[in-house]
Amino acid sequence: MESAKGANTVVDDEEKAVGIECYANTASGFQAILKERYTDFIVNEIGLDGEVVHLTSLDAAVDEEIDSREQEKRQKTIVQLSATQEEPDDHSDRQLDDGKKAPAAAAATPSETQGEGTDAKVEQTEVAASVDFSAEIEIAVADFVKLAGPAEAERLKEFLEQPGVLLPAAEGKPAPAPLILASSNDKAYRTRMHVFFNSHFQLMTDTVEAPADEEASGPVKKDSKRPCLCIRVHPRKPVNSKGGNGGQKRNRDEGGGWKGHRRWPANLPQYLEFTLCKENKDTGDAIGVLSRILHVKPRSFGFAGTKDRRGVTSQRVTIFKVRAARMAKLRLLGMKVGNYRYVDRDLRLGDLKGNLFTLTLRGIEEGSQLSISEAVRTLRTSGFINYFGLQRFGSHSIGTHVVGAALLRGAWEEAVDLILRPRDGDKPQVAMARSIFKEQGNAAAALKHMPTWCVAERSLLEGLVRAQKNDYVSAFSSIPRTTRKMYVHAYQSYLWNRAASERVRRHGLQRVVAGDLIIDTGCQTDIDNEDGDNDWIFSNVREVTPEEASAGVFSITDVVLPLPGSRVIYSESVQKIYEEICQSDGVQLVGFAHSVREYSFGYLTGAYRRLVTKPDKVKFDFVRYSDPSADLAETDLARLQPVQHDTVKPAGKAEEGELLALRLSFSLPTASYATMAIRELMKSSSSQASHKAATLSANHIVQN
Known part of the structure; x- marks a missing residue:
C-alpha cells in the first residue's frame, strides 16, 4: 500500500485547512x-x-395482531362473567328429540329477539367496562x-368505586365530591x-391548603419550611358536560370521552x-417534523446515528408509547415510516454497526x-485514510474547529466574535443580525x-443580553450543551486529521512502524467514541515494539491515532506530532x-480512531442513461412506489445511451465518512465547490 500525493491527485485549500492532505494509494x-x-446518494x-x-x-x-x-381476551372475560351472572333457566336443559338443546329464544317474536339482543349488548358493554x-x-x-x-389506599379504592368517578353516574x-388526600409538606411526594x-x-388533580388546625397526616420533612398542602383528586366529567371536557385530557385517536387517553x-x-x-x-429535521405532528417532545425519539441531508437514507428510530396505527396514519412529505415493531429499549447513539452506501457517479468519461x-x-x-470529512467542521467559512481552538485557549471574547462574525453566504436576515452586532456591539438589537433556526447564534445573543458586561463565559453557557461540545470535538477531529497526514508523510502506509499505537484485542467495532464509553479499549491500547514492527506482526489497518483526552496514551513519536500542532x-x-x-x-x-479503513461488500457496475434526471439506483421509496425509467440501460453499446455512470455500493463502520472513500477513489476534492465545478463542467460537455 503506497501513499499518494502528487500526480493525478487533488488537495484543495478547504480540505488542507482541516488537515485532509494525503491519499492511501497511487x-x-x-x-x-x-x-x-x-x-x-443512498x-x-x-x-x-x-x-x-x-x-x-x-x-x-x-397493531392489528395485538x-x-x-x-379476543376481552370477549372471553365478558362471556365468562356474563355466564356467572345469569340466572339458571328451568327450560335450558330441555332436550329435543334429536338430543340437541332447544334455543331459549325459539318461541320469541322477532321484535322480542331484537330487543333482547340490544339489552344483552348494553349489558355486555357495562360488564366489560366494570x-x-x-x-x-x-x-x-x-x-x-x-x-x-394502606389507609390512604383504602380511601382511594372507595372513591374510585363510586359511580361517577370513573364511569358516568346515573342520570x-x-x-x-373530590377526594382530598392527607396533607404533606414534602413537595417531591406531592409531585x-x-x-x-x-x-x-388520567384523573385531574390540584393542590389545596390543608385545614389550619390540622397537622400534617402525610409524609413530613422536619427541616422543611414549606407549608402542608393536600392533593385533591377530581372525578371524571363527561365530554359533553358543562365546561367542555371538565379539564380531562382528550385522546386524539378516540375523540375524548370517559376513557381519556388510550391505555397502553x-x-x-x-x-x-x-x-x-x-x-x-x-x-x-425529520425528528422535528414527527414530534410536531405527534405532539410529543423530540427527546421521546431515539436513533443510532444522524444521516446525511442530501440523499435518501433509511434508519431505525424508536418512540416512547406511540402506537403503530397512529404512526401509519401520518401524511408526510419527503419521508415515510413503516416496518413497525415494539421493543423494550430505546435506540441510542452508537447502536449500529455501520452503514451501507449506494452511490451513483455520473458523467464518467467514455473509455475509462x-x-x-x-x-x-x-x-x-x-x-482509505479515515479522515473526518468536511461536514464535521461546518459549512461556513469559519470552521467549528476554529471556535473550538479559541475555547481551548480560553479566548472567550474571540470565540464569541467567531460565532457572530459576518461571513460569506449568509442569508440577508442573518447577515443583518451579524452586521448589527459587529458594528454596534448591541446584542439585543442583533x-x-x-x-430562530440559528440556534447557536440566538442562544449566544440571549446570553449576552442577560450576562454582565464582558462575562463571555456565562453568555457562552447559554448555547445548548451538545452544540458547545461540538466545537471542542471539532478541534479534536482537526488534530486527528493533521496527525494522520503527518503520520502518512513521515512513514507512508506500507508498514507499521515502532511507536505506532494498536489495540491489542482485534476489535472490529467502532472505537471512535468521543465520550469514552468503551472502557476496555483504553486498557488495551499499546505501542508497537521494534521487534513487532520488523516482523510485520500488525497491518496498517490495526493502527489507531488518539483523539486527545484524559484517558488516551501517546507514544513519544505520536505525542510529538500532536504537541507541535497544538x-x-x-x-x-x-x-x-x-x-x-x-x-x-x-x-x-478522549478516544481512538483507526488510521485506515477498508470498505466492505464492495460492488460496482456501469450504467448508460440518456436522461440526466433519471434515477439510476433504486431507493426504498421507489420500491414501495415503483416508477419505471426506460432511459436507464446496462453499460454496452454507445447507441444505448450517450451518458455513462458508475454505480457503486459498499459498507463502512460507524464514524467513517463515505465522502472520504469517494475522495480516495476519484483522487479529487470532497468540497462542495469542487463538486459544483465538476457538475457545471459535465453539463457543459453534455450540452455540446
Missing part, C-alpha cells in the same frame, strides 16, 4: 459528478444484528399502598402523587421501533471503464433580526489550561 483518479440527484443503516435496514412495509399489521389478541376498571383499580390501589400507605344524580393519578386513569396494552413493550426513510432531510474498475479494486484492497494553535494538549474545565482536554475522555 491508483489513477477520474472525474465524475456526485450527488447530482438525491437518489445518487444510505441504509446496518443494525447491531448485522441486518441492513430497509423500508419494505407501510402498514401497521403489528388489538385482535386484546379483543371488568376493565375493577382490574385497573386493584392494580392502582396496590401501587398506591407503596406510595401513601340525575350528582357527581361525587409523585400528581404523576400517579396522571398515569392511572398490558405486557406490550413501551417503545415502538420503526424504519424512517427520508429524502433531502437530515435526521434532526478499465481504469475506474482498477481504482475500485484498489480501494477495496488498500482502503437578536431581533437573528432567525503549540501552533496556542492550545494545551494535556491537563487544564484555564479554570473553565469544560473547555480543556483534561475534561474530555
Whole structure:
C-alpha cells in the first residue's frame, strides 16, 4: 500500500485547512459528478444484528395482531362473567328429540329477539367496562399502598368505586365530591402523587391548603419550611358536560370521552421501533417534523446515528408509547415510516454497526471503464485514510474547529466574535443580525433580526443580553450543551486529521512502524467514541515494539491515532506530532489550561480512531442513461412506489445511451465518512465547490 500525493491527485485549500492532505494509494483518479440527484446518494443503516435496514412495509399489521389478541381476551372475560351472572333457566336443559338443546329464544317474536339482543349488548358493554376498571383499580390501589400507605389506599379504592368517578353516574344524580388526600409538606411526594393519578386513569388533580388546625397526616420533612398542602383528586366529567371536557385530557385517536387517553396494552413493550426513510432531510429535521405532528417532545425519539441531508437514507428510530396505527396514519412529505415493531429499549447513539452506501457517479468519461474498475479494486484492497470529512467542521467559512481552538485557549471574547462574525453566504436576515452586532456591539438589537433556526447564534445573543458586561463565559453557557461540545470535538477531529497526514508523510502506509499505537484485542467495532464509553479499549491500547514492527506482526489497518483526552496514551513519536500542532494553535494538549474545565482536554475522555479503513461488500457496475434526471439506483421509496425509467440501460453499446455512470455500493463502520472513500477513489476534492465545478463542467460537455 503506497501513499499518494502528487500526480493525478487533488488537495484543495478547504480540505488542507482541516488537515485532509494525503491519499492511501497511487491508483489513477477520474472525474465524475456526485450527488447530482438525491437518489445518487443512498444510505441504509446496518443494525447491531448485522441486518441492513430497509423500508419494505407501510402498514401497521403489528397493531392489528395485538388489538385482535386484546379483543379476543376481552370477549372471553365478558362471556365468562356474563355466564356467572345469569340466572339458571328451568327450560335450558330441555332436550329435543334429536338430543340437541332447544334455543331459549325459539318461541320469541322477532321484535322480542331484537330487543333482547340490544339489552344483552348494553349489558355486555357495562360488564366489560366494570371488568376493565375493577382490574385497573386493584392494580392502582396496590401501587398506591407503596406510595401513601394502606389507609390512604383504602380511601382511594372507595372513591374510585363510586359511580361517577370513573364511569358516568346515573342520570340525575350528582357527581361525587373530590377526594382530598392527607396533607404533606414534602413537595417531591406531592409531585409523585400528581404523576400517579396522571398515569392511572388520567384523573385531574390540584393542590389545596390543608385545614389550619390540622397537622400534617402525610409524609413530613422536619427541616422543611414549606407549608402542608393536600392533593385533591377530581372525578371524571363527561365530554359533553358543562365546561367542555371538565379539564380531562382528550385522546386524539378516540375523540375524548370517559376513557381519556388510550391505555397502553398490558405486557406490550413501551417503545415502538420503526424504519424512517427520508429524502433531502437530515435526521434532526425529520425528528422535528414527527414530534410536531405527534405532539410529543423530540427527546421521546431515539436513533443510532444522524444521516446525511442530501440523499435518501433509511434508519431505525424508536418512540416512547406511540402506537403503530397512529404512526401509519401520518401524511408526510419527503419521508415515510413503516416496518413497525415494539421493543423494550430505546435506540441510542452508537447502536449500529455501520452503514451501507449506494452511490451513483455520473458523467464518467467514455473509455475509462478499465481504469475506474482498477481504482475500485484498489480501494477495496488498500482502503482509505479515515479522515473526518468536511461536514464535521461546518459549512461556513469559519470552521467549528476554529471556535473550538479559541475555547481551548480560553479566548472567550474571540470565540464569541467567531460565532457572530459576518461571513460569506449568509442569508440577508442573518447577515443583518451579524452586521448589527459587529458594528454596534448591541446584542439585543442583533437578536431581533437573528432567525430562530440559528440556534447557536440566538442562544449566544440571549446570553449576552442577560450576562454582565464582558462575562463571555456565562453568555457562552447559554448555547445548548451538545452544540458547545461540538466545537471542542471539532478541534479534536482537526488534530486527528493533521496527525494522520503527518503520520502518512513521515512513514507512508506500507508498514507499521515502532511507536505506532494498536489495540491489542482485534476489535472490529467502532472505537471512535468521543465520550469514552468503551472502557476496555483504553486498557488495551499499546505501542508497537521494534521487534513487532520488523516482523510485520500488525497491518496498517490495526493502527489507531488518539483523539486527545484524559484517558488516551501517546507514544513519544505520536505525542510529538500532536504537541507541535497544538503549540501552533496556542492550545494545551494535556491537563487544564484555564479554570473553565469544560473547555480543556483534561475534561474530555478522549478516544481512538483507526488510521485506515477498508470498505466492505464492495460492488460496482456501469450504467448508460440518456436522461440526466433519471434515477439510476433504486431507493426504498421507489420500491414501495415503483416508477419505471426506460432511459436507464446496462453499460454496452454507445447507441444505448450517450451518458455513462458508475454505480457503486459498499459498507463502512460507524464514524467513517463515505465522502472520504469517494475522495480516495476519484483522487479529487470532497468540497462542495469542487463538486459544483465538476457538475457545471459535465453539463457543459453534455450540452455540446
